[in-house]
Amino acid sequence: MTTDTTAVHVSQLVKRYGDMVALDYFDLDVKQGEIFGLLGPNGSGKTTAINCILALLTYDSGTIRVFGQPMTPTSYDLKRRIGIVPQNVAVFNELTVTENIDYFCSLYVPKKAEREPLVEEAIEFAGLQDFRKFRPGKLSGGLLRRLNIACGIAHKPDLIFFDEPTVAVDPQSRNAILEGIQKLNKAGATVIYTSHYMEEVEQICDRILIMDHGRHLALGTADELKAMIDTGERIAIETLDLTDETLAAVRALAFVIEASYDGRELEVRCRRGEHNLVDLIGVLRTSGANIGHLTSRPPSLNDVFLELTGKALRD
């Protein structure tokens, strides 16, 4: 589905809020037809980047092109091809589900006859058939999020921005939303997706860009990103009689980055290596420790994220 044609091109984008640099020579290239994940901690500049691309925010320098054209507040032809699902639910509380979707669709498709099937399709897409006459105040959090999505995609845009669309929704709704996004992508839409949930980004995104402090840190597929970091597998071993000496011996192993023991389970974060597990078990056997249940987990996107952005708490 992905093509070589660029949907969004951002080059050397700088955005300052007073003395604070929100985007620091930020680069981004999103290919048409892909689901592109934008990852970063709170305050890393994800939403600022999206708002600059959408011509909502001014910026200090840099270039932004959407479908090869410069994006401005009056680029109505471009805007017709774009859909947005904002982080906060943005609907009229006084209108019903159908009226909300119809209104936002009408901003793109003025003719009622052309709009009606699109609205119907969006209602079905979001699974809101049983809630057509409901006002947002009567909907659950998950249904509200689905309405928010339906309002953003009803006009069948070529490029859709999803800004953390699964915040505060239950696993079922989240799953439905992710499947919906993949369906939209299969239908030809390019998706730019921001989230804090690593597993869902890993699940749906073709490529992922990790950013922090307004800078581009790493870009690639999930596997490519995992290959970029030093962290290898995580090994967890159930053992009840681990001594301090044995723990020290484990920590002394060259491939061990971090090892901790809580009286029941030994957890070891390893560097990349071929024989990490064998060497670790060897140390435990030598010390006479009994080994119970054992798991070895390959590095996750979360490991990549934490290694690249650090563990310090953000706003």
Next chain:
Amino acid sequence: MWSTFIVTMKANLRDKSSLFWLIVFPIALATMFNGVFGNLDQAMSITPVSVAVVEDTNWTNAVGVDTLITAMSGKNGDSGKAQDDSRDVMDIDPGVTLLDVTKVDSVSQARELLSQDKTDGYLKADDDGRIALTLSDNTVTVANNGTQEAGLDVSLSALDNVLDQYNRTSVTVKSVLKDNPTAPATRTFWNGINASMNATKEVTLTNFKPSVMARYYYALMGMACLVAMSYMIHTVTTAQANLSALGIRRTVAPLGRAKQLIAGFLAGWLCSCVCLLVALAYIRYGCGIEVGGREPAAVLAVVVASFMTCAFGTMIGAIPKLTTGVKQGMSTAIACSLSLFSGLYGGFAMELSDLISRKAPLLAAINPAQQVTDLFYSLMYYDTYQPFIRTCAILLAMSAVFLAAGVIMLRRQRYEHL
């Protein structure tokens, strides 16, 4: 643009809070005014006093007394001439009924009626032809307690005054005739008699009969009008990317912001008009408050006033860095405080409003609540439409200033912050 207009209309008309403040609140307050002030006009009006007339020999001998009583009863006399005489001599408004007469033959019959509470008092002529009014104890008590029977004290006072004038004139005429029997042949004599009859005469200087209460209702319209600002505050904040998530979604859409705001403005204006017209209709037909018989102009007043309030709301709504809640609070505070200076809150506020109009007319001119009040006031009291047109012009000038300030704040297409 059409769909934005329709959606804004729907959103406005389904906004229960706005509907409460724009329709329920003025109707409730007008009803309250009606309850509190309803007796005020009645208390100042003349109501017929029920009296028995003792038609004994003295009464029959008294000259002109029947003509007087007939005139005060608001009926035609036995002949048209008697009615004409009563007008000429007593200058009594034939539309005013001061007496409700029951004729009896004797004082004892009159007292019987009094004791049965069928009459308030009785009239009897003495040997000299002077008329005396005797009231029952109950009537005196009721008249002294204004809350029981509105207008009785005023009617009794007027009746007493008329009878006193009759008695004095009668004595004077008899005295003059006794000394100079040829005096009635001269014009000077009759001119003198007429001169002594002239007391207070009600004349109308205004377009319409003034109403003590009307200004309170007009001030209420002024307040309700300012409360309608909330429509435009909501409309503007939901169209601006820097003010709401809804604004972000709408700004990203390929419909120019100016078109969205104009559609929202027109919808807000129409909704304000409709709500205020409902309030006006209730005040006019439910509470019976006149607008000088100029109802079409009153509708125009609502149209102009609601345009001004939408412009005001646009300006408040466009203020950056304030939440919608703060702006709505501001609009309520502005409406309440400016209504104080337009006289909504009772006699003290009305005096304050008059004082400002006299001593600092510029302050009154820049108070939108005062100007909306004046719109209806000018319809009621002035003969010409000139004051009404001038007030309309002031409100339109205000609207232009508010809109200009709003547009300056809204003209940005991109923002530093969101």
